Amino acid sequence: MGRAPCCSKVGLHKGPWTPKEDALLTKYIQAHGEGQWKSLPKKAGLLRCGKSCRLRWMNYLRPDIKRGNITPEEDDLIIRMHSLLGNRWSLIAGRLPGRTDNEIKNYWNTHLCKKLKNQTGEDTETPNSLESPQEEPASGSKKKKNGGKKKNKQKKNKGDKDNAEPPKTQVYLPKPIRVKALYLPRTDSNNTYTFDSNSASASTNQEKEESPLTKESNLASEFGNVGESDDFGFFSEEHDLVNASDMECHSYFPSDHCSLQQLYEEYYHLLNMDHSQFIEMSSFGESLLV
C-alpha cells in the first residue's frame, strides 16, 4: 500500500517541541478538532509533519491526559497483560486508561523488562520481539554513541517532569499520557465476550475504527475469526455491546486494583478459552497462550 509522504521534507522541524508549537497545535485542535493530520500543520501554522503533530497531541497535549505515577496495580497489570498479549502496546494501553502505548512501551523496556528479568532470572523476552538473550533489554540494545552529555544540560520542553525524578527503579512521574477509550470486555451470563464498537472519547474517525476494539477484533481474527461463530459469541455485533455510558460507569481511571484485576481476568479468560473447540489456532494465537 502507499506510504504516507515522508516527514523529512525540507523546512520541517524535528525534535523536541517548543511551548510555542504546543500552543499552536493545541489551539488549532481545540478550534477544529482532531484529524486531517496531514493538512493540520499547514493550517495550524506549524512547520511539522502531520505524524509528528498527531504523536505530540496523542501522547502529550490532549486535555484528557492525566499525569501520574504508574501505580503498582497498573504495573502488575501491564506485566500480566503483556504475558497475554505480547508487545501489543496499544492494546495494553487501551486497558489502562490514561496510559499511552508509547508510555507503556517505554515503561516496559526500561522498568518491567529488567524487573522481571531479575525476578525470573532470564526469561523475560517478549513474545513478539525476542532479542538476544545475552543482550540487556532496552538499555543494552541501545548503547549510546554519543555517550555522556553533561555539559549542555539545558532543559528540553519537558519541564513538568522536573519534579518527578525519583531514584532509579522507581516509577517515574509526570508523563504525558493519552486517555484512550476504555473498551471493556464484558462477560455475560453465558461467559461470552463482547466488545464495544464505540469510542467513549472524542476520537477521530480513524481512531474509532482503529480502536483497541478493532485491534482486538484483529486479534480475534488471528484466532481464526472466532467472532463469526455464533456459538462462540466472541465479537458478535448484535448483543451486549458496551455503550459509552456503560464505560463511564467503569471508572475511567480504574485506579482501584479490583477494576484492573477484573480487566486482566477477563482478558485471561478470553485468551485461555478452549479455542480448539471453535477455531484453529493460529501460530500467533498459540504464541499468546504459552
Place this chain on the structure above:
DNA sequence: AATGCTACCAACCGCTTGTCG
C-alpha cells in the same frame, strides 16, 4: 571540576492497515 557511562523517555521512522475513488 571534568569526563564517562547508564537510564530514561520523547520523538522519529518505517511498515501495516483501513478507507475511498
Place this chain on the structure above:
DNA sequence: GCGACAAGCGGTTGGTAGCAT
C-alpha cells in the same frame, strides 16, 4: 480489484539527567 492516501502501531534513535570515576 487496484492504487493513493491517511492514520495507527511498534521498534528504534537521540537528547538529557544523573550517578560514578
